[in-house]
Amino acid sequence: MAAIDISSVGKIYTGGVRAVSDINLDIKDGEFIVLVGPSGCGKSTLLRMVAGLEAISEGTVKIGDRVVNEVEPADRDIAMVFQNYALYPHMTVRQNLEYGLKNRKTPRAEIDARVNEAARMLEITQYLDRKPRALSGGQRQRVAMGRAIVRKPAAFLFDEPLSNLDAKLRVSMRGEIKRLQRRLGTTSIYVTHDQLEAMTLADRLVVLSGGQIEQVGSPLDVYHTPASTFVASFIGSPAMNLMKAELQGDKLAIGPSLISLNGYAPTSGAVTVGLRAEDLRVVSGDEGMPFTVEYVEELGSQRLAHGVVGDQAVTIALSGEAEITDGMRITIDPSKLHFFDAETGKRLDARAPAKAVAAVAEPVG
């Protein structure tokens, strides 16, 4: 077990293409870190640099107290779980688990003990003498995890380990990974493009975009105070509504409506406003913003109404029984508004003070 210290790390491929730049990340011993972002954001590259599968162009990576930039992957004391499992197809499950230990000259008795323990933990004992091709996807996934566990490494590295599984299995394996990691207390770095997976697994989330860190924080922090429009639209489902608006003093003009912020004015002029679908409420009378429903998605416990306010697309989350009518009006507690710079997309300020009085939205014209 060890802390991992990533400082000023960058990756430039031959040919000058920059994949990752200036990543700083302190990972505490035993922490579960999830790197999340869309494909091409550099999350896998970063993980592979920690693993030693990719050379580090800039900066340093420390595992424990040791700078590992020049250390062979086998000597970094890490274990990795791959997306396609990368099990050796010609070896039995037992041989797959043993291979790494044998190469490091672990005594036979020790190997047997560790393999049996890992197999028991993962409930694959009865498959130990089978070849990987005789196993189902979920079982292969367990073997891949077992191969990592028997190493007793300082850190687990997961590279989208669940994306080859079907949806149901993915959920149960997700829980299992979390449980195992808690039990073993091994520092873990987990790469995924699935924000739900990221939210549910992480102690801390690292949202990456274009090779740079957009935000680091606990899942709830990131969800409730996204640092940029990118994070806001990436984390959470349905994605946060982002609307063009204008601040006139402490009045916010969104489409045809005007919301009073009661003295709060993070900036003035054009601004991007974020509104979570579940923070929007339907109001009666002629308060709030006129909302024209285009279609409704039924999720059972919830119904998502997609429509427009003015000419901007908005999604609202309603309870399963809520009625949907033409000419609805919606409103939001101003303290739940997120303000982003219209140009850079960066978050402007902490949220509007809670003392702000419930919105008084006035129709304009």
Place this chain on the structure above:
Amino acid sequence: MAYTTLQPQAGGFLSRLGFGNKARKKPAAAEEMKRVQFTSPVLPYLFLFPQLAVIIIFFYWPSVQALSSSFYIEDPFGFGSTFVGLSNYTDVIFSSEYQSIALFTAVFTLLVTFLSLSIGLLLAVKADRIIRGASTYKTLLIAIYAIAAPVSGLIGMMIFDQHVGPFVKMMSFFGWHMQVGLNYYDTAFAMTVVAVWKQIPYNFIFFLSGLQNVPVSVREAAMIDCRSGLRRFWTVILPLLAPTAFFLLTINVTYALFDTFGIIDVMVKDKPANNPVTLVYKVYADGFRGNDIGGSSAQSVILMIVVFVLTIFQFRFIERRVHYN
């Protein structure tokens, strides 16, 4: 590629591995090198050494020698050689014997390619449709796929033997008294038949798998759109087979040019004088028997150029198709 025929039995394999007509199907990523590679100052050379050594000694050295000795006349008794520039080439090209052999080679290649391709296609189309007995037919039609050229030459010689050959006996009823080995045209006929016979299974296999790769849904769509089976074949199936056919075309041309050597050598029984032979046979006969190293080398170089042109031709075609895909 043209060189697939160097190993006729292996030819299909090349394409299976994405080299022949299937090259276009490989995604671009497959062409990239591995993300992770080993680096070592000695190991790669150690692994490469045996293969490179064999290739340099037995491929490049002889090839360069062929090129250089094509500019010399060698004393038949081994007392040195004289530089003669291009005269070996001009001698070869302007000799009427060479010209008539080149003509025969061209006609032979054309006939063998056309006949073995069309018979192979016909059988493949029929075998593709049949359900009852399909596997028996397939076994029978590919059984002789890998028989060596000289063996087919020997069998052919027997069938066309003047004394015991059944075909000759049959033909004499029609007043055709075949004299294979003596009569130029009779020998040419027999050679062509044997060469076609040996090549049909190869074309059959490729056409059959080409046909089986035509998606069922496309066939069904065609059934709905077009009533006439023959017309369906010409307008839908055959265009889809075009890549296979083109690949086979170059394979068959190289087969007729080079791989028929065994057939020809056995069938002319070392009496090439009044028998038809191909250019490759002449290279061998002039160099090995006639001891005309310079002339033989010049002929080798000419053949190298022919192969080269064929290869480029195919490369360009594949390139164009990749583009269209």
Place this chain on the structure above:
Amino acid sequence: MYRAKFSDHLILILGSLFLCMPVVVAFMTSTHTAADIHSNGLSLAWGDNFIATYEKVLTQKGGFTGDITGARMVMNSLILGIGFAVGKIVLSMMAAYAIVYFRFPMATLSFWVIFTTLLLPLEVRIMPSYQVMSDLGLLNTYTGLIVPLLASATGTFYFRQFFKSVPEELLEAARIDGAGPFKFFIDILVPISRTMIAAIFIIMFVYGWNQYLWPMMMTTDESFFTLMRGIKSILQVWVGSNIPDYNEAFALAVLAMLPPVAIVVIFQSWFIKGLTESDK
């Protein structure tokens, strides 16, 4: 649904007859005596000379110098076929491994040096190749018979394609498991290439077994004759003899085609489906 017509079967039957009859005739005729064949022609019926003919062909010493038996020729053909196949697999696997799995300055050059050999068949450089062999004193040796045939890139090409299709993560997992270049090659790559190795072995064996021109030039010493070379010499003996040994020639031909035909028939589904489909 297509209903098979009579004409479809007719064409297939004619085609099968055209392709297979000569082989059947060759085998059947080989069971008759030479005199019988001479007077009655080729035969489709079983003769009574099967054992005698094949025993003679396999054991009787023949040739000009009289010290080569059919069994010896079978032996030589086997040595050529197996030696060629094994040599090809060893050399080309190693070369392909270097090309695919190593990063080194001469990689591109080596690649082209090897793959250019695909351009020129042995037939067009046969004379200078012969001279090189004679300069090296390798005429009439197994080395001279086998090694020059290895100078082509076909095997390297197959293995290169195969290695490139091996998932990258396998190498990455092996590296994390502490396997170096040798260990990865022996522990992982060779075992997962087993099917590929078997397929290439079969193809290369048949190719080696079928070699004709090269053995003919390389071997003047009859103890090195292969079956293919034997076919050539049995024909040379015929010239001028009264009753040619038709039966023996046929028997030799049958021996020579036995392995290729057997291999194709046994592995036919693989030949038909596997050969032309892209690898899975």
